[in-house]
Amino acid sequence: MSLQHAILGFLSWKPLTGYELKKMFADSVTVYWSGNNNQIYRTLLDIHKKGFVTKEVQHQDDAPSRKIYTITEAGLEELRSWVLSPPEVPQLKHTFLIQLSWADQLSDDELDHLISSYEDEVHVHLLMLRKQAEVKTMSPERTQRERYLWDMIMQNWIVMYETELQWVRQLRHGLGDTTPERKHNDGH
Amino acid sequence: MSLQHAILGFLSWKPLTGYELKKMFADSVTVYWSGNNNQIYRTLLDIHKKGFVTKEVQHQDDAPSRKIYTITEAGLEELRSWVLSPPEVPQLKHTFLIQLSWADQLSDDELDHLISSYEDEVHVHLLMLRKQAEVKTMSPERTQRERYLWDMIMQNWIVMYETELQWVRQLRHGLGDTTPERKHNDGH
DNA sequence: GTTGCCATGTAAGGTGTTACATGATTTA
DNA sequence: TAAATCATGTAACACCTTACATGGCAAC
Missing domain, CATH: 1.10.10.10 (Winged helix-like DNA-binding domain superfamily/Winged helix DNA-binding domain)
Incomplete structure (x- = not known):
């Protein structure tokens, strides 16, 4: 704990x-x-x-x-x-990825809608983080090193969600590309 | 759940x-x-x-x-x-960042050691993920679309840890830069 | 002969969430 | 008049982890 x-x-x-x-x-x-x-x-x-x-x-x-x-x-x-205790890799509870794992049963439109609404969620969350980063709420900032650490921590959250946003956009565009092909290959 | x-x-x-x-x-x-x-x-x-x-x-x-x-x-x-239910942004339990939040009490060497061992952890984890991605364990892969989804899910995990690795390297190098300055500014 | 696989489960405890309860004071 | 803030806390439940228990069979 x-x-x-x-x-x-x-x-x-x-x-x-x-x-x-x-x-x-x-x-x-x-x-x-x-x-x-x-x-x-x-x-x-x-x-x-x-x-x-x-x-x-x-x-x-x-x-x-x-x-x-x-x-x-x-x-x-x-x-x-x-x-000082040994640091651990972050554990992410990424339910959306588990939803995606069984999303092939959806129609193209349903899947696109699901992904788009996820993209919106991530985007809104990212904007919120960026706004928070400007405000720079608390932290004592007693030394330059401490200020640097707190900035980098905030930065970590931001880049994580930026990466997620890029990924989901790539996912959506990639799907748009494979979908017609899929119809060609699987259709008949 | x-x-x-x-x-x-x-x-x-x-x-x-x-x-x-x-x-x-x-x-x-x-x-x-x-x-x-x-x-x-x-x-x-x-x-x-x-x-x-x-x-x-x-x-x-x-x-x-x-x-x-x-x-x-x-x-x-x-x-x-x-x-089909509304997707949510991933929740990350990033204990290392909380450790970092109060790491200014450490000496430069202790901090550098902490960050380095985190970097190692992330790196090892990333290598493990990349190896798993090659094996391509299960998933039915019945359609091209499903194969694409599973590839992108695996890809998501990989880019997340790649991003983390980049971040922690930047953190370490940035600290190396600020530390001498800090001594200059705070020293006397 | 000890480890690991198959295959089921229980016990106990830790962690986390939501909602409820009180009651005065301030703000819209 | 309704709500939000201050300030404490309890109750009930959901989720998650570690360890324990059984017992035959195969492999090293």
Whole structure:
């Protein structure tokens, strides 16, 4: 699991409440995590029990009390050793490709429509990423090296979806080319 | 969930047992699904209950009996309508990028080592994919269009990891460039 | 004689999602 | 007057992974 470590990462910048963490995940494109509370609150309890954070309760009369979590030395150590742990290749859950695997049962028009709507999805997603990249939301940017890392991380997401868009366009055009041939060869 | 539909997809080619399905998932790079039995056997029970498959038990004296699953009309219909359902952009779980997000605490050497070992991982993975692409394992390839689709699906995986490899190389070289500058700017 | 293949499955636990619940304050 | 924001959390369920269990047969 690395939600734990992403939370420790944010807390290494400054102390935060669960609610604030939830927002940071929701706002961040690169440190993506569905931004759902259940997991965040449970993970906070967990890392508190492990001693990676301390909890300070701030009572408020007219609202539920804020619980501010601060990272400890042990937490910083845990974060550091996780960052150094052997990196793994990204795992992509590419359901569209599985849909495509059995798409030969569709008519030419149905298939073209399916691919086109996927192309639109990817395109919209890419535009959203590019807009986010301009805004340059958070990240402390304390050193030039850190700024460079965060830029490259954002860049990674963008080039991935650019590549996907190129691929799907090639797919669609290639299909347009093979379809008449197919009719020639398979027709009779 | 789409494991259900991937199973229906394989069964649309021919009747199979759970064990055979497990192997097909394990062998397939493109229709990736961890190939773990628990899920497959439970999903088979599930789709049988839903009427998407029929089950034929073949008794064997000296081994556990084979249970051969055959797709039904309802199953084919379900598969078809799933294939037509609105496609979604791929979701990537890119833990390395989250590691990188907090990697500025590392020394130049540690960071360089982290990135290099990631580069190696990606490279090895890419070579594996290219080798698989040559073998061209399964897929029925009944029409030219289907062959084209399967080729493009394999191609998608390859270009994704090629893009990743290019990106990580650029990252490493860019770091080499900024590091001396950084020392100049931040040093004093 | 140990490993691997065939073939079924269970147990236990981790991870992730959606929806629900409260209740005051601010904004449209 | 309806909604969104702040701030906490619970309940129920879906999905996914690892390891365990059985037991004959073939290959090395």
